[in-house]
Amino acid sequence: xxxxxxxxxxxxxxxxxxxxxxxxxxxxxxxxxxxxxxxxxxxxxxxxxxxxxxxxxxxxxxxxxxxxxxxxxxxxxxxxxxxxxxxxxxxxxxxxxxxxxxxxxxxxxxxxxxxxxxxxxxxxxxxxxxxxxxxxxxxxxxxxxxxxxxxxxxxxxxxxxxxxxxxxxxxxxxxxxxxxxxxxxxxxxxxxxxxxxxxxxxxxxxxxxxxxxxxxxxxxxxxxxxxxxxxxxxxxxxxxxxxxxxxxxxxxxxxxxxxxxxxxxxxxxxxxxxxxxxxxxxxxxxxxxxxxxxxxxxxxxxxxxxxxxxxxxxxxxxxxxxxxxxxxxxxxxxxxxxxxxxxxxxxx
Amino acid sequence: xxxxxxxxxxxxxxxxxxxxxxxxxxxxxxxxxxxxxxxxxxxxxxxxxxxxxxxxxxxxxxxxxxxxxxxxxxxxxxxxxxxxxxxxxxxxxxxxxxxxxxxxxxxxxxxxxxxxxxxxxxxxxxxxxxxxxxxxxxxxxxxxxxxxxxxxxxxxxxxxxxxxxxxxxxxxxxxxxxxxxxxxxxxxxxxxxxxxxxxxxxxxxxxxxxxxxxxxxxxxxxxxxxxxxxxxxxxxxxxxxxx
Numbered sequence: 001x002x003x004x005x006x007x008x009x010x011x012x013x014x015x016x017x018x019x020x021x022x023x024x025x026x027x028x029x030x031x032x033x034x035x036x037x038x039x040x041x042x043x044x045x046x047x048x049x050x051x052x053x054x055x056x057x058x059x060x061x062x063x064x065x066x067x068x069x070x071x072x073x074x075x076x077x078x079x080x081x082x083x084x085x086x087x088x089x090x091x092x093x094x095x096x097x098x099x100x101x102x103x104x105x106x107x108x109x110x111x112x113x114x115x116x117x118x119x120x121x122x123x124x125x126x127x128x129x130x131x132x133x134x135x136x137x138x139x140x141x142x143x144x145x146x147x148x149x150x151x152x153x154x155x156x157x158x159x160x161x162x163x164x165x166x167x168x169x170x171x172x173x174x175x176x177x178x179x180x181x182x183x184x185x186x187x188x189x190x191x192x193x194x195x196x197x198x199x200x201x202x203x204x205x206x207x208x209x210x211x212x213x214x215x216x217x218x219x220x221x222x223x224x225x226x227x228x229x230x231x232x233x234x235x236x237x238x239x240x241x242x243x244x245x246x247x248x249x250x251x252x253x254x255x256x257x258x259x260x261x262x263x264x265x266x267x268x269x270x271x272x273x274x275x276x277x278x279x280x281x282x283x284x285x286x287x288x289x290x291x292x293x294x295x296x297x298x299x300x301x302x303x304x305x306x307x308x309x310x311x312x313x314x315x316x317x318x319x320x321x322x323x324x325x326x327x328x329x330x331x332x333x334x335x336x337x338x339x340x341x342x343x344x345x346x347x348x
Numbered sequence: 349x350x351x352x353x354x355x356x357x358x359x360x361x362x363x364x365x366x367x368x369x370x371x372x373x374x375x376x377x378x379x380x381x382x383x384x385x386x387x388x389x390x391x392x393x394x395x396x397x398x399x400x401x402x403x404x405x406x407x408x409x410x411x412x413x414x415x416x417x418x419x420x421x422x423x424x425x426x427x428x429x430x431x432x433x434x435x436x437x438x439x440x441x442x443x444x445x446x447x448x449x450x451x452x453x454x455x456x457x458x459x460x461x462x463x464x465x466x467x468x469x470x471x472x473x474x475x476x477x478x479x480x481x482x483x484x485x486x487x488x489x490x491x492x493x494x495x496x497x498x499x500x501x502x503x504x505x506x507x508x509x510x511x512x513x514x515x516x517x518x519x520x521x522x523x524x525x526x527x528x529x530x531x532x533x534x535x536x537x538x539x540x541x542x543x544x545x546x547x548x549x550x551x552x553x554x555x556x557x558x559x560x561x562x563x564x565x566x567x568x569x570x571x572x573x574x575x576x577x578x579x580x581x582x583x584x585x586x587x588x589x590x591x
């Protein structure tokens with residue numbers, strides 16, 4: 001780990017260059033990881049599963065944030081990549097007895113390829129803003145309908161992950177409420193966070209941000225805009241696919257709606273919007289807010305208090321709550337929680 | 349030696365000939381001023397040369413290689429960079445970050461890119477604003493930022509679209525001195541569109557006059573500005589009047 005106290009480089013004029021935040025981000029990730037490792041041993045099982053849910057949200061949204069936050073290309077269809085990850089894992093495991101780790105890698109590659117294809121088409125035909133978002137939504141819906149109707153992936157039934165007699169890291173399966181699930185999700189999220197820090201500081205990340213700010217000016221300084229936009233989309237899709245692949249192994253089940261439904265796309269968007277779009281920490285902070293909410297709404301639907309008895313067994317309450325939360329955030333904290341905090345700190 | 353050669357360039361928008369059969373040559377290390385009344389096709393001609401628009405007909409050669417219709421980033425890589433008439437910074441970045449991106453795009457190593465960018469910023473006199481966000485910068489600073497970002501890619505030919513517009517006279521002189529130094533110290537070839545005649549007279553080795561998309565005339569600045577057709581094109585506006 002590099003330290004943050006490296007001597008600041010100086011210019012010919014002697015004024016030191018401003019320090020860059022990357023190593024501080026990496027240090028914060030390392031500290032947080034160490035602090036979080038004992039968490040599943042402390043928390044009661046129900047809370048530990050909420051913590052895993054938080055990490056899945058974070059992973060999905062770190063992926064979304066890369067393309068739509070840093071890249072400025074608003075995706076309303078990240079369910080496509082989540083679903084590809086989930087289905088690649090489920091399909092390979094159930095139909096061909098392939099380890100979920102390999103399924104995860106395959107899902108990442110397919111998701112990246114699919115994102116590149118969608119991206120190429122959308123950029124080729126110069127779709128922007130709302131039209132771009134609608135196109136991504138349409139592609140995700142296409143996959144949902146395909147999965148629902150295709151014998152190849154078991155139609156609407158989806159996949160049940162077969163239970164194994166003993167725990168195994170290779171098969172990513174442990175006794176229910178095992179701390180291993182949390183640690184795997186934590187590991188994957190930490191890797192995604194580090195990748196996003198390294199991406200933003202890299203040549204590719206800087207070019208992507210420049211192209212987001214002004215495409216023509218970026219091209220004029222010599223940036224091949226299309227190439228870097230596609231690269232960003234591919235990376236974004238691969239990260240969100242990881243979340244899908246893990247989801248299947250954790251919940252042992254996937255079907256077309258859970259994988260490709262539009263509420264999945266919303267779950268990829270919201271953590272970043274709540275936490276702060278185009279910030280490293282936004283998706284994580286937003287996920288910490290959304291995970292417990294998701295749990296509370298699910299509990300209310302399962303066992304509603306007497307006043308809310310009509311909700312018994314219905315779905316969609318979570319989406320209503322997300323919608324209300326989104327309105328509050330957009331009105332009160334347009335830059336998200338992290339964005340607002342950062343602004344306050346830098347003003348001091 | 350001719351560095352930039354433009355032959356019979358033409359571009360129409362829905363039947364309107366914005367640029368019509370424009371040809372000119374620029375010698376390496378020289379400064380060409382492009383003038384003409386509003387709507388003469390100056391910016392369109394720039395966009396055609398820099399690759400932002402594809403010409404209907406005609407050719408552009410840079411250093412003996414044809415670059416007609418190439419994408420803007422390839423033309424920049426080939427050694428010709430443009431600035432924009434309306435300043436277009438990367439708004440989420442500081443001045444230093446803006447220029448660093450351009451240095452990186454030129455293929456520089458990441459390790460040294462920020463130092464190189466800081467040097468370019470000092471060179472164009474933006475040091476005071478170096479670490480400031482681009483949002484809220486005064487026009488004069490943004491104009492220099494356009495210049496710094498273009499210089500960061502180490503161009504052999506620099507296309508400047510009204511780099512002096514919007515500056516008060518006191519701010520113009522240092523920019524003009526900078527442009528002269530770019531030519532004498534760095535050997536950069538300049539093509540600049542400008543309305544401010546004092547600057548055109550002072551900087552240009554030769555002047556190209558566009559009117560209604562066509563080349564009206566070209567030649568040494570003194571000759572061109574005495575040409576009755578030029579004075580006519582400016583509708584009696586005396587090009588020698590103090591800007």
